[in-house]
Amino acid sequence: MKNFIVKNYKYFLAxxxxxxxxxxxxxxxxxxxxxFCIACFLRDIAGSTGMHxxxxxxxxxxxxxxxVLGAFVISVIRKDFKPTGGSAPVTRxxxxxxxxxxxxxxxxxxxxxxxxxxxxxxxxVIGLLGFIAGIxxxxxxxxxxxxxxxxxxxxxxxxxxxxxxxxxxxxxxxAAPFLFxxxxxxxxxMHAPIWAALIGxxxxxxxxxxxxxxxxxxxxxxIMFRQFQMIYPFIMxxxxxxxxxxxxxxxxxxxxxxxVAHTDWxxxxxxxxxxxxxxxxxxxxxFRQLVLAGSGNSDSTITVIGMIVGAAMAHNFGLASSAAGVxxxxxxxxxxxxxxxxxxxxxxxxxxx
Amino acid sequence: xxxxxxxFFTHFGALTLSKKCKATGIKSQLMPVPRKLSSSCGTxxxxxxxxxxxxxxxxxxxxxxxxxxxxxxxxxxALINNK
Numbered sequence: 001m002k003n004f005i006v007k008n009y010k011y012f013l014a015x016x017x018x019x020x021x022x023x024x025x026x027x028x029x030x031x032x033x034x035x036f037c038i039a040c041f042l043r044d045i046a047g048s049t050g051m052h053x054x055x056x057x058x059x060x061x062x063x064x065x066x067x068v069l070g071a072f073v074i075s076v077i078r079k080d081f082k083p084t085g086g087s088a089p090v091t092r093x094x095x096x097x098x099x100x101x102x103x104x105x106x107x108x109x110x111x112x113x114x115x116x117x118x119x120x121x122x123x124x125v126i127g128l129l130g131f132i133a134g135i136x137x138x139x140x141x142x143x144x145x146x147x148x149x150x151x152x153x154x155x156x157x158x159x160x161x162x163x164x165x166x167x168x169x170x171x172x173x174x175a176a177p178f179l180f181x182x183x184x185x186x187x188x189x190m191h192a193p194i195w196a197a198l199i200g201x202x203x204x205x206x207x208x209x210x211x212x213x214x215x216x217x218x219x220x221x222x223i224m225f226r227q228f229q230m231i232y233p234f235i236m237x238x239x240x241x242x243x244x245x246x247x248x249x250x251x252x253x254x255x256x257x258x259x260v261a262h263t264d265w266x267x268x269x270x271x272x273x274x275x276x277x278x279x280x281x282x283x284x285x286x287f288r289q290l291v292l293a294g295s296g297n298s299d300s301t302i303t304v305i306g307m308i309v310g311a312a313m314a315h316n317f318g319l320a321s322s323a324a325g326v327x328x329x330x331x332x333x334x335x336x337x338x339x340x341x342x343x344x345x346x347x348x349x350x351x352x353x
Numbered sequence: 354x355x356x357x358x359x360x361f362f363t364h365f366g367a368l369t370l371s372k373k374c375k376a377t378g379i380k381s382q383l384m385p386v387p388r389k390l391s392s393s394c395g396t397x398x399x400x401x402x403x404x405x406x407x408x409x410x411x412x413x414x415x416x417x418x419x420x421x422x423x424x425x426x427x428x429x430x431a432l433i434n435n436k
Binding site for chain 2: 075078080082087142143145146147148149150151209211212214217221224225227229230283284288292295297350352
């Protein structure tokens with residue numbers, strides 16, 4: 001037991017820190033159960049930069065900048081910063097689009113799924129089942145020889161562009177806010193103060209980089225190797241959120257009337273099924289992609305750009321769900337995403353010698 | 354007999370080596386790469402052999418990133434670096 005604690009306390013601590021930051025950001029103004037949501041926040045940024053015009057979800061989220069820069073700074077300090085890339089970038093872009101569409105059908109990335117569960121939202125538990133199923137299918141493909149081929153070392157600049165452009169956009173947001181669009185109502189209008197959001201992102205980015213926190217990786221490693229270390233942060237975020245929400249009086253157990261959520265169980269399941277499967281092929285959840293983008297991985301940067309474009313498409317084509325439920329277009333797009341991921345899976349198999 | 358950890362650019366590479374180990378009767382295990390060795394979250398193969406290169410053939414080498422000798426529970430010595 002003592003050995004177990006010594007070996008794993010960091011992973012428990014990581015989950016507690018992420019949970020506390022998410023709680024703090026919610027108390028300071030972020031939407032309920034949305035202290036962090038990589039999908040929602042990238043979608044808000046897409047809206048804020050005019051890539052879509054859904055009026056209620058447009059804001060330049062400093063949390064995203066914080067995560068990328070936090071991962072960048074700590075990876076440089078700890079000599080983990082390594083510009084690499086070249087592993088099927090266009091395929092990764094497409095997977096990024098699919099993952100985002102799946103997340104916006106569910107209404108949240110895996111990180112927000114965890115926060116929603118911690119807020120008592122049982123729709124997110126249905127989502128979790130779909131998520132696990134998606135990762136399971138992805139793991140079968142991995143074991144049958146799925147590969148997007150290796151990455152290569154790249155010039156320093158290639159790895160530095162993601163953190164540099166995140167910082168540039170943030171400065172632009174501070175210096176010339178009139179260039180951006182901001183929601184006047186809805187989730188996009190609800191946000192923590194800029195500096196709190198940035199610092200929250202930095203903390204979570206640093207923790208994420210140091211401990212390789214990944215909401216797909218934990219479940220994947222549990223399924224494939226019976227190794228559970230990476231799942232501890234996942235569990236501790238839920239525990240921290242439940243306690244925090246109970247203290248705060250915001251714990252709302254059940255399916256109905258959950259903040260920024262719908263009750264369509266099939267599409268809650270399938271939305272995160274898409275996210276789980278696509279992310280397993282990508283090698284990490286949306287949060288992990290941001291951290292890797294900050295650590296020099298240009299494959300992840302391309303994935304993040306794919307997610308931003310996917311978010312814009314999701315709102316321009318009416319694919320994203322809302323509290324009112326899933327849209328018909330969203331269901332069609334969900335079907336297309338599953339087909340696309342399947343084709344990518346089938347056509348990227350190599351025979352295992 | 355020494356214990357080695359081979360890291361790869363892809364999960365596929367690790368899988369290939371693991372199959373090869375099984376076919377030749379070398380004791381091996383697929384597992385996540387130890388944090389100390391990499392900040393990425395790939396798959397590695399831990400195996401036991403007299404000499405680390407007995408298991409590497411061309412299919413494996415293409416995907417191989419590095420091979421480490423395990424000196425202790427969290428101590429590794431890099432043997433190659435196939436960047």
